[in-house]
Amino acid sequence: MGLTQALATAMSGLRANQAALALVASNVSNIETPGYVRKSLNQAQTTTGTGSSGVIVTGVNRELNVYVQKQVLTETSGASYATTMSNALQRLQGIYGDPGSNTTLEAAFNALTAALQALSVTSDSPAARSTAVNAAQSLAQMLNSTSAGIQSLRADAESAIKSSVDAANNAMRQIATINNQLLGTTGDDAAAASLLDQRDQYITQLSQLMDIRVLTNERNQVTVFTNSGVQLVGSEASTISFDAQGTVTPNTAWNSDPSISTLGTLTLTFPHGGDIDLIATRSIRSGAIAANLELRDETLVQAQAQIDQLAAAMASALSDKVTPGTKDDGPPANFTLDLTGLQNGNKVQFSYTDTTTNTTRTITLVRVDDPSVGALSNTATNDPNDEVFGIDFSGGMASVVSQLTGLLGSRGLSFANPAGPGDLLNISGDAGGATVVGSASSTITIRDLAGGDPQLPLFVDNGVPYTGAITATGSQQTGLAARISVNNLLLADPSRMVIYNTTPTTQAGDTTRVDFILSQLTQGSYYVSPQTGIGSSATPFKGTMLGFLQQFTTMQGQAAASAKQLADGQNVVLSTLQNKLNATSGVNIDEEMAHLLALQNAYSANARVMSTVKDMFDSLLRSM
Template sequence: MSLTSALGSALSGLKANQAGLDVVAGNVANASTPGYVRKSTSPVASVAGGATTGVRTTEVKREIDLQLQKQLRTETAGASYASTRAAFLEQLQSLFGTPGAESSLDAQVSDLSTAIDALAASPDDQSARAGVLQQAGLLAQQLNAATTDVQALRASADQGLKDGVDAANEALTSIETITRAIVQAQARGGSTADLEDQRDMAVNTLSGLMDVKVESLAGGDIRIKTQGGLTLYDNGASTLSVTGGGAPVTAGSAYASDPSRSTLGTVTLTSPSGYATDLLANNALRSGELKAYAELRDETLPQAQTQLDELASQLALAFGATTTTGEAVTGGVALDVAGAQPGDRMTLAYTSGGVAGAATIVNVTDPSRLPLSGGLIGVDFSSPTAAADIEAALQAAGAAVTVTATDDGFAFTSGAADVTVTGATSRVTATGLSDGSVALPLFVDGAGGAIYSESLDGGAQRTGFAGRITVNPDLIADPSALVKTSADAAAGDQTRVDFLKDALSGDRTFSGDAGLRGSSAPFTGTLSEFAQGIISTQASASASATRVADGQSLVVSSLEDRFSAASGVDVDEEMTKLIQYQTAYSANARVMTTVNDMLKQLLNIL
């Protein structure tokens, strides 16, 4: 080898070792930088004419396990979904308290029962009457406050959805900007390792918000889709937006896939070409924070509100309505529904062809609400055609029952040889304090004192009722009505007090949409037991969500450790490489010094 060749080889060695030192220094400096992936470079021999002429370095590359990275992103979306749900459900559970706690719903119901027991023992005791009204007021206030808090959580979830959309757009914009820089740099033959780290950080942010999968393309480009196949980035970023909604979140606010019926915003994905997709209507979000926020706002928290509304509804109806068993008539049953309010109902039991059946007929005076859903028959009881309308609806449901109008209601009789009317009941709401009825509108709808009858006119009266329930102001003005069914009733009459007492202690059937046992097996029990069921259900849901979140967190933590071991910086390992590069650098420097000395000697000889 000539001296010039040796000098060239040593110089290339110096450059290669200097490049290696730079990479090692960068690794050590960024050992604690979030998202930084360990870099490396490998020396390869330079060959010319079959002879080695020196050494050169390959491009700086990232030491990354792509399969592990993919798995980590998938689990990150799951962890974000689980942790978001767990945080909200923990807050929700704290609102409801624990069974038997002093401020819990079941304790408030129990306290009201105790106050009514005291009134039953001394009906003419003014302090006992005041005690009932005080406890009723405290229970109403508890339901009002719980409704306010639940809707505040829904508003928080709605805001979280909006903030998440903004964060996703920011991440997608960063991905677009960085990807273009990567494509341009690779076209020039430049290193893109640091840019790829930055892009991975943006993708990781996006993966916490929604489920994503990333495809690597030629030239440093990528394609990002949701797990369901919707494109988020492909030679340009799609845009997310919250469309619709905007009004304050209330108990009556609801999301619907039909924009004309929805009062809450949805998440729309718009591609660079202008194609728009409703992610909520198409159930396109499978995981991540956005999925959790939408589910909490539109499903989980509304059901909690439904539970509160059902408790408030049954409280008002337990005291304020009477249920009467039908009177037997030839071939069937007659029901008295005199004074029925919108929402009051009749329940009919029959057999047809040996198969038991049932029908519920609801008093609906608002034609725009008809027909009703859920198998209910909606009819205006005061309409001249009510009997014919009920009969037609029963016939359409496969029940050959004849319906005729009576002075006070309707008679239901067999309309076919294989049909038997086996029973019927009616529920009628009282409107006055002393009209002779034992029922008492102890709780009313709002400060104005509107009668609560579970009306469906103009919308479901039950919706949000827990936030409006209050003690009847007329009763506060005249506490004697807690006992006296009429103006001339004795001050110590037990009839109404016994009714109030039985209302709390008796079993009731609660609506299946409260979610305690499912619509196929509605909860049956006392008001106190239903309140306990609500609390237990929320506590169980919170505990389950916390366990899932903790488990998902452990999975992500384990994957992060594995990813860090595979792609992170081990300072000790880097320091070993540093020593190796320094030693090689010194060796190449000595070669250059030696060659330089030899050249000087040759020049002196010449």
């Protein structure tokens, strides 16, 4: 090797060392920078016809395990989803109160029944009467605050979705921008490596918000899809819009029909036109956005349905009077019902037997005053063996008879409006005995406090009796827990907790009304809507009010515990994968220092070669 070649070789070594030293400096200075991937030089030996002549730098390498990185993205979405759900359910558990404390719904319910038991013993005591009314008021206020808490959580979810959409749009724009910037690089220089770090950071941010799949081509361009296959980013970014609707109440709900929906929807618009409803297509299945959508539209809606069901059961159980029809001996056997006072939401129920098949059926007729309500499901009674029909009473009894004949006349049933006082309805089978009516009754909400009935409207809906009314805008039960209160007339006169008749006046010591209230609250058995998440349409839960209350509070506690366990597990998996990724991609200060020493030694060796070559050149020049 000649002196010139030796000098060139040493110079190339020095240049490579300088580049490597710059990378070490960059690695060390970015040791705390999130998303920074350790860099190293790609070097190659140069040769001439006589052999090795030095080294050249061919590029900058990111020390990245791509397979682990993909796993991290997947688990980031899962951990974000699980953590969001867990945090919300822990807050919901806090709204229900700590089990065993006196601030829970169960404690308030038990306080009411205890006050009623005391009143049954000392019904003449004004203090006992006031205590019972106050206990009822405390329970109603507990339901009000629980409903407010649930709707606050739904509002927070709505707000979080909006914030997530803003963050997602920014991340997608940045990914598209960096994609285009990388087109002007060789793909393996320092500038490209820095851009790749930045792009990975935005991809990670996006994965926290939704589940994504990332494809990379040979030009270092990425295309980002949701796991359901919707493209989010390529050379251009799609845009997600969210039309937040403001106040969230028990009656606000998302619907795929924009004219009906009262909550915000997610619409993704593609760069070159066209859009897709991300909620209706269930395109986002994980990440913070998916969790907040599930909370807003399912989990918390179910929680509201639970307390609304409890409020409705309490109100109707105490104010609804069931009156059997008057049976007239046949043939055919028939029943006459007096429907005077039947209100929107009140019911008529009868059973009949088809003797040709020996099949007994139950029919429930629900009064509706809005013709647009249409068909009703058995959610009006929650009894799976019940056929439910909405009947428009606004046109009078003649119209009711006509509607019933059209609906049920083909089954051998006959309906009539006999002459007499009040609104009478006659229900009968056929004279041949093929259809036999076995029973009939009406359920009418009592409005008076002292009309001679033990029933009373103890709990009301914004000051009016609860009847379970159904209109085109929904059921009166929806959001009842937010509106339920104690009847103002009882607050003004607690004696009506005992006195149910004024002509003649209820006798002193009569506990008929108190015993009725206590029995309905503690012993009455009721079907529960499957919308509460307890039971199903085919096998609904049936039990006491306290049994139902304990069921859903226990269910919520278990859900919160399970969500926390899942979140903890997801975070452990994510942390493990992140540590595995950092082991190869992160900066290790000890390794960098060792590398620095090796580079310093190499730098010194190259410098000594150059110094020696210089000395040899000087000797040659002096000898000439």
